[in-house]
Amino acid sequence: MSVSRVLVANRGEIAVRIIRACRRLGMETVAAVSVADRDSLAAQMADRVVCIGPPRSADSYLKAETLVAAALGSGCDALHPGYGFLSERAELAQACANHKITFVGPTADNITRIGDKLQARKIAAASGVPTVPGSDHAKNVQEALSLADRVGYPILLKASAGGGGRGIKLVSNASEMQSTFPTAAAEARAAFGDDTLYMERYIENARHIEVQVLGDMLGNVVHLAERDCSLQRRHQKIIEEAPAYVLSKTLRGKICKAATDLARTIGYQNAGTVEFIFDNDTQEFFFLEMNTRIQVEHPVTEMITGVDLVVQQLLIARGQALSFQQSDIQFKGHAIECRINAESPQHGFQPCPGQITAWETPDGAGVRVDSHCYGGYVVPPYYDSLLAKLVVHGADRSDAVARTRHALAAFHIQGIDTGIPFLQTVIDDPEYRSGKINTRWLEKRLEQYAATVAA
């Protein structure tokens, strides 16, 4: 299982992050880029660059066969898929395996077994991990109506092939179910090629808590504590923190054990995240889904553990045993990540591509910026709007919040609009500071912000 030259099958900040980790281990890198990313920071940093296709991701970053051909043609023995794009497609992991290329991630079997959301619920239940009260596959509207009566409204109608916040509809009553079910099925078919839908009870006062796990090829599995990712806009995370400060010591122990139990059940290899929904009112947690890749928000975990997760991914892929046990992992302080997106909070968060004319990042103790941007860089319109992740570590949560506040103020980006002004109002919000938030809090805060901006 040699990993000496890695094809970086992704773009943006994660491509840069992967190249750094490879360098640390003395591995060579080949950046697979679309035409739009020929001059990207990752392309400048990589030992080599291979252009895989036109800008549209469907013609480049989403073509598994092209990526494998690029790896073979450039003499790579490994491929890192990053996050998004093809990172959670079993077909890419399988194509790599077929061509003796080490896939830096879980096995195709891991991805297939846990990637289907409905099947994942069954595996979780079988491994003693609590799941949200809900239903099995609802085949048609009639079945959906009778299943929903048993689960109880409001419910979430979910696409089994969905994930990452996509393919989810909130249904409040039976008449809404009548109209929503057919469109949800059609959307799921169009987006994921699979119209299987199921239901989960909607928990109104909830937090999104997830547990980072690492598993090696020898069956060792450890957790690296939890992250609280409750601050979301349209199911996309905006601010993430580690650890999940709302949990008691007992609950923390239970949720982390649930995550490692699940990972062990499926013989999980490499880095993964087990997502839970936490009911603020009943203090119960339920399994949501497992993400079989490195996550955008992995740096907050790195800040409190000192473990470089991407380096661990590469070492595990190389066949090495984890060099530490659960008891060796120490959790220190509190970390907060703010996603800085190219979007205009003053204009309904419209995406805002274009040229960055000035780029000045904050620094100092406990401040880290993961980014692929620089002054003069043109943010292409073809991809997601993430520009940078501001990650701040403090002795405790209030210290981390205070440092984040200063870091946001010292982050200067000119030429395009970014979400920084809105992030600043969130960090200053007394409710946020006291931690009295849930998964719907940010949306409400956003409405207030929109009203203020309009006034």
Place this chain on the structure above:
Amino acid sequence: MELTEDDVLHILKLIDESKFDYFQLEVGDLKITVSKGDPIPIASASPQVPVSQTPSSGAPAAGKPAASAPQKEPPKAAPSVAEGLVPVTAPLLGTFYVAPEPGAPPFVQVGSAVTEDTTVGLIEVMKVFNSVRANVRGVIAEVVAQNGQFVEYGQTLFLVRP
């Protein structure tokens, strides 16, 4: 093993006088790759093969590890396209073939007349062969890419005089 500048010059001289197109030497950590003009064919399937075509590889590459020399310059449409020539570029990444099957005559050669729809080569990705069309009417002036070469998206394969 230490290699002095004189040793390298000596190797270059030997290669230059020989009929070999390229030469690759590996002794422990030391790797040296030398090529005459043309890029090293991908057929050597060695991980040291440069990915993209070097625009002007007149100067032989030598170093440690030789071909790990970063290949950052994107292959522009053509390094020095003579006045009026139109490049035919790779419509996708893969392995380029000049003929429909090994041993068969090439689709086109220098001097062949082509129209927009003329198939000028094949690009193979994962055992699937895709034909490359000229997309221009004219006469092949130069065959730039080599048979069996790994080409990236947009790389120049032929030059056509319209």
